[in-house]
Structure formats: structure tokens, C-alpha cells
Amino acid sequence: MTTVQTATGPAKTMVLNMGPQHPSTHGVLRVLLELDGETVVKTDVDIGYLHTGIEKTAEALTYSQTITITDRMDYLAPLSNNLVYCLAVEKLLGLEVPKRAQYIRVLLTELTRIGSHLVWLGTHAIDLGAMSVFLYCFREREDLLNIFEMVSGQRMMTSYFRIGGLALEPPTGWMDRVEKVVRTFPSRFDEYEDLLTKNRIWLARTQGVGLLTASDAIALGVSGPSLRGSGVDYDVRKYFPYSSYDEFDFQVPVRTEGDCYARYLCRVAEMRESLKIVRQAMEKIPSDGPIRADAPGIVAPQREKMKIEMEALIYHFKIYTEGFAPPPGEVYQRVESPRGELGCFLASDGSPKPYRMRIRAPSFVNLQALNKMVEGRLIADVIASIGTLDIVLGEIDR
Amino acid sequence: MTETPDLEKNPNVARIRAWRPEAISQLISFRGELTLVVPREHLRPLAEFLAGESDLAFSYLSDVTGVDRFPVEPRFELNYHLLSISRRDSLRLRVRLPGESPVIESVVPVWPTANWHEREIFDLFGMRFEGHPDLRRMLMPDDWEGYPLRKDYPVEGPR
Numbered sequence: 001m002t003t004v005q006t007a008t009g010p011a012k013t014m015v016l017n018m019g020p021q022h023p024s025t026h027g028v029l030r031v032l033l034e035l036d037g038e039t040v041v042k043t044d045v046d047i048g049y050l051h052t053g054i055e056k057t058a059e060a061l062t063y064s065q066t067i068t069i070t071d072r073m074d075y076l077a078p079l080s081n082n083l084v085y086c087l088a089v090e091k092l093l094g095l096e097v098p099k100r101a102q103y104i105r106v107l108l109t110e111l112t113r114i115g116s117h118l119v120w121l122g123t124h125a126i127d128l129g130a131m132s133v134f135l136y137c138f139r140e141r142e143d144l145l146n147i148f149e150m151v152s153g154q155r156m157m158t159s160y161f162r163i164g165g166l167a168l169e170p171p172t173g174w175m176d177r178v179e180k181v182v183r184t185f186p187s188r189f190d191e192y193e194d195l196l197t198k199n200r201i202w203l204a205r206t207q208g209v210g211l212l213t214a215s216d217a218i219a220l221g222v223s224g225p226s227l228r229g230s231g232v233d234y235d236v237r238k239y240f241p242y243s244s245y246d247e248f249d250f251q252v253p254v255r256t257e258g259d260c261y262a263r264y265l266c267r268v269a270e271m272r273e274s275l276k277i278v279r280q281a282m283e284k285i286p287s288d289g290p291i292r293a294d295a296p297g298i299v300a301p302q303r304e305k306m307k308i309e310m311e312a313l314i315y316h317f318k319i320y321t322e323g324f325a326p327p328p329g330e331v332y333q334r335v336e337s338p339r340g341e342l343g344c345f346l347a348s349d350g351s352p353k354p355y356r357m358r359i360r361a362p363s364f365v366n367l368q369a370l371n372k373m374v375e376g377r378l379i380a381d382v383i384a385s386i387g388t389l390d391i392v393l394g395e396i397d398r
Numbered sequence: 399m400t401e402t403p404d405l406e407k408n409p410n411v412a413r414i415r416a417w418r419p420e421a422i423s424q425l426i427s428f429r430g431e432l433t434l435v436v437p438r439e440h441l442r443p444l445a446e447f448l449a450g451e452s453d454l455a456f457s458y459l460s461d462v463t464g465v466d467r468f469p470v471e472p473r474f475e476l477n478y479h480l481l482s483i484s485r486r487d488s489l490r491l492r493v494r495l496p497g498e499s500p501v502i503e504s505v506v507p508v509w510p511t512a513n514w515h516e517r518e519i520f521d522l523f524g525m526r527f528e529g530h531p532d533l534r535r536m537l538m539p540d541d542w543e544g545y546p547l548r549k550d551y552p553v554e555g556p557r
Contacts, residue, residue: 048537055522056546060553091429218458218483221511234458234483329428332479332490334460345463345477360461360479368514397537 013041016379020049024127024383027393031370031382038379043371047364050397058357062323063089064163066354071157073359074395076119079105079112079148080337081395082161085357087242088333088344089163092326093298100289101165102244107178107281108151108160109243109335110274114185115144116338116390117267121192124264124387128205133195140188147177164299165292175282182279189271196264206260210373210385213258220372221365224340225270226389229263231256236336243335247284248277260388267390298324323352339363339390361395408432410489413454417447426492433477433490441478441493442503448480448489449508456480456489459509464519468549473497474525478505495525504530522547 019030028049034041054073058066070085071078083105090097097105122137145155151170152160160167196202212222217230227234235252237245253269255262292299300319301312318324328350334343343360366389373385405411405425411434414421421444424435436444448456458481465475472494480489495502504527505512516527517536524545527533535542544551 048539051537053546056553094429219510221459221509232483239483239486240488330433330465330477331429331431332461332477341460343461343479345461345479347465356463356465358461358463360463364514365511368511 012036018382020046025386026123026391027396029367029386029391029393029396031386033379033382035379040374040377040379040382043374043382045367045370047367047393047396050393052398054398055357055359058354060353062352063326063354064319064323066357067162068157068159070359071159072394073361073398074337074339074342074363074392075156076116076392077109077112077338078156078158079109079160080335080342081359082159083109083243084333084335084337084342084344084359086161086163087335088331088346089326091331091333092329092346092348093163093295093324095164095293095295095298097165097243097293098290099244100286101291101293103281103285104166104170104291105161105243106245106248107278107285108148110277110281111144111147111178111181113274113338114271115141117271118144120267120338120387120390121264124384124390125196125202127383127387128202130196130199130202133192136188136191136195140185143177143181143184147174147181150174150177162292162299164295165290169291178278178282182275182282185275186272189268193268197268203261205380205384206264206388207257208259208261209377209381210260210263210388211258212369212373214256216372217258217369220369222340222369223362223365224336224338224390225253225263225266226340226366226369228252228254229266230258234341236334236341240334242333248280250274250277250280260384263388325350325352334360337362339392339395340366359395359398361398363389363391363393364396367391367396405432410434410454410487413451414444414447418443421447431490433492435492435494438493438495438502441491442505442508444491445478445505445508455482455484456487457509458483459505459511459515460488462505462512462515462519464523464525464547466523466547466549468497471497474500474523476502476519476525500525501528502526503528506530521545524548 013034013036016033019025020028030046032044054069070081074081118137118141122134125133148158149155152158212230214230214232217227233252233254250273253266255266297315305312306316326348328348330347332345334341340362345358347356349355374382421440422434423437426433448454460479460481463477467473474495476493478491516530519525520533521536521538
């Protein structure tokens with residue numbers, strides 16, 4: 001498909017194809033490596049194997065229908081995707097979401113962050129030869145998926161956040177499950193750290209590997225833990241708070257080393273901070289109150305009202321047949337997904353379908369840094385560097 | 399979308415006006431987000447100015463987005479979402495490009511992150527970026543015909 005432009009001439013170097021079917025590319029990623037012996041001269045990343053035209057598809061769906069395809073981009077953090085899209089539409093409409101729904105959104109997206117980081121930790125460790133961490137991480141992730149299934153009916157493709165609030169009232173007893181997670185996870189994180197943080201093989205494979213300076217990271221648009229591992233404290237939750245994040249007390253872990261080990265420490269610390277936020281959210285969430293904004297014609301009416309009110313029945317019919325039409329205009333909404341700045345640009349032309357939906361996928365932008373991280377390094381470091389970027393091909397290719 | 403004299407008081411706008419008044423052709427405010435419409439030939443100098451001046455410090459380019467306004471002319475639109483990490487400020491630049499020559503100078507020398515964004519827009523919209531180091535198809539196969547995100551390209555694909 002593409003050829004590497006050789007920098008030192010074809011006689012000395014060889015081109016090695018890695019992927020798209022390679023266990024440590026975390027999806028269908030193809031990397032062409034130009035090698036001088038075992039040293040990487042240049043990399044060329046070839047993406048698009050998972051391109052499904054999600055941005056184009058959104059233009060043919062109504063605003064509400066589009067929520068379901070946002071799940072399929074970053075399939076390890078579907079709720080973050082739901083959130084950025086719903087917030088963008090709500091900004092377009094000028095819609096205020098009830099506090100109860102906002103806190104539940106915060107709680108669930110933070111659980112999503114932990115779940116996503118667990119998959120990252122497990123797969124990154126297995127790439128670098130630590131098998132058991134993977135099994136533990138997936139065991140813990142199951143507890144989180146059970147919570148998502150409990151509230152939304154789905155383990156992964158949740159589509160639980162809706163425009164103006166939430167799809168359903170969470171079932172009774174879900175807080176007990178969350179409470180169990182908050183109670184048991186800190187000691188589980190300690191277990192992972194016991195296995196890795198001072199493990200000499202782990203240190204040898206991650207320390208000083210995949211170096212990225214702060215200025216390079218900013219120039220390349222890197223965000224999320226990958227940026228914070230290079231000493232820049234940019235976190236959307238702190239810089240541009242959304243969904244009441246300004247009411248929560250948490251730290252943003254930052255390391256200055258800029259290597260794979262620093263990013264590992266950042267993510268593990270982030271999981272603990274997420275638990276702190278979850279704990280606060282549990283206290284903040286009122287036991288009852290609306291979970292959807294009161295916006296007739298935009299937010300679906302309550303089932304009971306449809307049986308006694310003519311307007312509710314009409315609105316229900318109109319919302320699910322025609323949809324609703326936001327005023328013409330453009331908005332850009334950013335949230336902090338587990339991978340970094342997840343952005344949603346929405347352009348409305350006053351019709352019930354998005355005129356243009358653009359997703360700024362953090363993995364897509366972060367992957368650009370790969371070349372910088374592995375140039376002049378050994379081929380084994382490529383695996384560590386791809387792992388540490390925490391990419392999800394679903395959102396890269398969209 | 400209203401244009402009011404108040405928008406001129408925005409410190410970023412005032413700073414640009416003082417530097418080169420003609421670099422902004424229109425100011426749009428919608429839902430609290432400010433958009434600076436920039437004539438095509440001013441984009442690259444303005445990008446260097448915004449990224450280079452220490453009191454502006456828009457060193458982080460979050461996103462570049464293409465929009466096709468077919469059949470309206472000028473047909474294409476590019477939205478640059480800038481971020482200043484040190485000042486916690488954000489800004490949107492918009493450039494409109496005519497349908498018959500959707501060409502603009504690349505901003506890769508200013509923000510290297512634009513490399514893939516511009517490649518993707520070239521791939522899906524067919525806009526071209528002069529001075530881009532590696533303008534190839536990205537998501538679509540190399541031999542693909544047409545530009546899928548254009549409005550005259552059917553959702554089901556070409557028939």
C-alpha cells in the first residue's frame with residue numbers, strides 16, 4: 001500500500017512489515033519499519049483498516065440515533081464517547097442537564113476510565129512479557145462491565161447517555177455494586193503495583209524507552225496520560241470543566257520523565273484518582289430527582305405522562321419519527337477520555353440530522369508521536385511504545 | 399450567529415487587529431464560542447503569529463475539521479481548533495475555500511500535529527495543502543476514487 005522513503009538508501013536498510021495482524025498492535029494497525037540491523041531508522045504508520053465511515057453515517061441519522069454509533073469508535077470507553085457527543089448536542093441546543101444526571105455521568109465515565117486503563121495495563125504488560133497482570137486486570141474489569149450492564153443493559157455498547165440526560169433510571173442496588181468496586185479496587189491496584197512497579201524486567205523494558213519531550217508532545221498534539229507523562233498537566237477536566245467536574249476534588253498525576261514507565265505510573269495513579277471521584281459522586285448523587293432535562297420536543301417524555309397527556313404523546317411520536325432540529329451553528333466540545341482530549345465538532349444547518357459530525361480522536365493524534373518515540377531505538381521498543389500510547393483502532397479509523 | 403462590536407473587545411481579537419487588521423474578515427459568536435473567519439492568504443502568517451507570540455502562546459492545535467457546504471459557495475470550510483495550554487484559552491479559526499480550487503497553505507511547519515489532520519481532510523474532502531510533507535490518502539485505499547465526506551458523495555457509496 002505505501003512504501004517507506006528510505007533515508008540512508010536501500011542497500012543498508014531493510015523494510016519490515018508489522019501488522020495489520022499482529023498481536024501487539026492492539027487492533028488492525030500496520031507499521032512499516034525501516035531497519036538498520038535491529039535499529040529503527042524510520043516508521044511509517046498505515047491506518048484505515050477499520051474505517052467504517054462513522055462521520056459520514058452520522059449525517060444520515062438523526063441526533064438521537066447518532067448516539068449508538070459513537071459507542072463503536074472507542075470501544076474500550078463507550079461512555080466517554082456517548083458523553084462527548086451528548087454534551088456537544090446539548091451545547092448546540094443550549095440545554096441544561098439536571099445535576100443528578102450530571103453526577104451519574106461523572107461516576108460512570110470515571111468507572112469507564114478505570115476499565116479502559118485496566119485493559120491497557122493488562123495488554124501492555126502482556127506485550128512486555130508479564131502474563132499474570134493481564135488475567136487480574138480482566139478479572140477486575142468484569143466487575144465494571146457488570147455495573148454497565150446493570151444500568152444500561154449492555155456490557156460494552158452502552159448508549160446510556162442520551163441528549164438531555166440518561167436513558168433509564170439506574171436500577172435499585174446498583175450503588176452497592178459501585179460501593180464494592182470502591183472498596184475492593186485499591187488493594188487490587190496495590191497487587192498490580194507489587195507485580196510491576198519494582199519488577200526489574202518491567203523497569204528494563206519501560207524506563208528510558210519511548211522518550212517524548214514536553215515540547216515534542218505539545219507540537220504533535222499528544223494528550224491524555226501520554227502528555228502528562230511528559231510533564232504537561234493538561235487535563236480537560238481541570239482546564240475546561242464539563243458535567244460539574246469543577247465540584248470534584250482530585251489530582252492530575254503528572255510525571256516529567258517522558259518515558260513508558262512515567263506513563264505507566266501516571267495511568268495507575270489516575271485509576272486511584274478516578275476512584276476518589278467515584279467516591280465523591282456516590283455521596284453527591286441525590287437518591288431521587290429527574291435524570292432528564294425538562295425540554296418538550298427534544299427529550300422524550302416520561303412513559304406515564306404519555307398515557308394521560310396529549311402533548312406528551314405527540315412529542316414522543318415526533319421525537320422518534322422526525323427528531324428535533326437544533327438552531328444552525330457550530331460547536332466544539334472536548335472531554336477527557338481515558339486516552340486524552342476527545343473532541344466532538346458538530347455543525348447544524350437547522351435540520352434534524354447533524355450536518356457534520358467530526359470526532360477528534362485522541363488515539364489518532366497520539367499515534368503520530370510513534371515515529372518520534374522509536375527513531376534510533378531497538379525494534380523491541382516499538383512494541384513497548386505502541387502499547388504505552390494506549391491506542392484504540394476503532395477511534396483512529398472511525 | 400450574530401456579529402456585535404463587543405466581540406472586538408476580546409483580547410485575542412484585539413491583539414490580532416493591532417498586528418494585522420485584515421487578518422480577520424468576520425467574527426462569529428455562537429453558544430459562547432468565538433470563531434475568527436480568516437481569509438485564505440492570511441491563515442499561515444496568522445498561525446505563526448498565534449503560535450509564536452509568547453503572550454498568545456497558541457502552541458497546541460487540537461483539531462482541524464473540514465466541512466462541505468455544497469452547493470453553497472465558497473463550498474469548503476476548514477475549522478482550526480487552537481489551544482493555549484499556558485493560558486487555558488481556546489480559539490477557533492475558520493477559512494472558507496472555493497469549490498473549484500480548495501487549496502490552502504499547510505500549517506504543518508507551525509503545528510506538526512496538523513500533518514495527519516490535513517492528510518485526512520485531503521483523503522475525505524479532496525482539499526489540498528501546499529507545502530504538506532506527505533500528502534497521501536490515509537483512511538481510504540490509495541486507489542480510491544472520490545472523496546467520501548463531500549456532500550455530493552452518497553452515504554451508500556458510489557453507484
